[in-house]
Amino acid sequence: MGFFNKLKDGLKKTRENFFGKFKKILSGKTLNDEIREEIEELLILSDVGFEATQYILEKLEEIKGGDPFDNLKNIIEDLLSGDNALNIPETHPFVINMVGVNGSGKTTTAGKLAALFSSQNKNVVLAACDTFRAAAIDQLKIWAERTKSSFIAHSEGADAAAVAYDAVKHAQAKSKDIVILDTAGRLHTKSNLMEELKKINRVIKKVVPDAPHEVLLVIDAVTGQNGLQQAKVFKDAVNVTGIILTKLDGTAKGGIAIAIAKELGIPIKFIGVGEKIEDLRPFNAHEFVEALLEGDTVENTMG
Template sequence: MAIQTLFGSLKDDEPRKPEQEEEALETSRGFFGRMKQAVTRTRENLSAQLDQALSFTRTVDESDLEDLEAILLTADIGLSTTTEIIGRLRERAKREGIESGSALKNLLKQEIKSILDDVQRVVRPPSTPPEVILMVGVNGTGKTTTSGKLAAFFQSQNRSTLLCAADTFRAAAIEQLEVWSQRSGVPVIKTRQGGDPSAALFDALDAAKKRETQVVLVDTAGRLHTKAGLMAELDKMRRIAQKFVAGAPHQVFLVIDATTGQNGLQQARLFTESAGVTGIVLTKLDGTAKGGIVVAIAHELKLPVVFCGIGEKMDDLLQFDSAAFVEGLFN
């Protein structure tokens, strides 16, 4: 079976040595284990309630679906998404004759995975580098930290990377990114605090072209004097990127703090409308029982979660995988 990710695939016809097969298997086990650990609090909240509500169900009826609806809402899947899921389950229960709580639970897993898979897409790097990725989001979500972790991730994929410190508004944002630059060994292009972020972006893109760098990660401001000012600045940076690099920005990652739940979803709506978001990076997934927000984002915004943060270490950033996430929620 081909291993498919958001950033490419390993084809079946690419032969691998036995030691490579074993290494891939261990990597897969480790990944699923880390994802399962990341959603522990959500799983404990969700599965305990599901087991209590459905363990003695002999025939699925409307009261079971009502109980299930209330349980999904507590996981912060959201009213709109929950209503959609329950509607699908109701139809399938009638059509397929579901007669047990375990069968209903399996259908629920299928429906959640289907919602997540519908928005996933494989991203191919541009034929002519650099690939420009804008990191956007409000202050406090972990945007700068995530930029540093992503830089380390791309470096580990043997893709040369450059950081751009374009958050010139927040005090110490540039210094924070410099720390991550030192940790990851990824160079950073910066300007002074209070300087023009678009100028920093111009310098970074110029440097990336001269150095033939493959990826440029741009840490943008999370707050200006007004929301209108923030969005205007992001729009200006998009225009500069487009003029300097064909097709740029190639991706716009919105960083959301998972612990904010539905408030994070409101942030996502604002940035999606104004900044052309292509994917979500969900931080602090390990610190919340509201991991269901992943499903709400996929259903309501039609956006994939591309990475999730699960800790403070350099490698505590996982590529999102729908199968691992769903199994982590229920297993």
């Protein structure tokens, strides 16, 4: 099954319950108060959020001519089309700090990222900076073995910043391409976690002054608006540069991607649509919108 078809299947419930209804409501129609109310309700229910919903409605009303459904697709695609590319430096190592609350799939996502980079013949270092959970260290070690990545860890309870420092030093000394730091995620509302993440960023700058090159926040799409609140907290604390949206293959409402893009202005850089190692892919706004609003009608035109 191609990735687009997996994405389409993952978004099936959202499409059937919410976004798939827009075509019937809008195609060939003229926007009026009744249609506007229907659209507003569907957008809010699909986790798009109030701010993004109002923006979409205003844009729809501004556009004169064209089919309203096609206009809606274009508006959403424009919203999601941020700078989705990774900020890869000219000199190695490329340092990625992975942040997010426990349960978002952060460690698994770090492993899948390592697999993706390894498939591109990059030498990866995985660093177990979540030193509060022995299980996280063990899990990341398995991913390192699976992806043939270097693995840097200290004992449980060790200083997370020291692990990060050692990982970046190792990558520099051994001419490794990429360092992925898997950090702790307990209690995102607590200031001690944010201070720990800030310390990690400060310490690795002593080795690579412009690191981390990416701070990627992993959000479980199923958490909806709670995920948006998490993103706001992390953005304020550690300058999040991109979002990885996981678990889009179940009960998640795909509208949260639109809410994140509009309310936070943080680009979505990767999405996960399943448990398999290849189910994490770079985010493509056009594919996402087509899978969300069209589904079957584009199955034969995309990979």
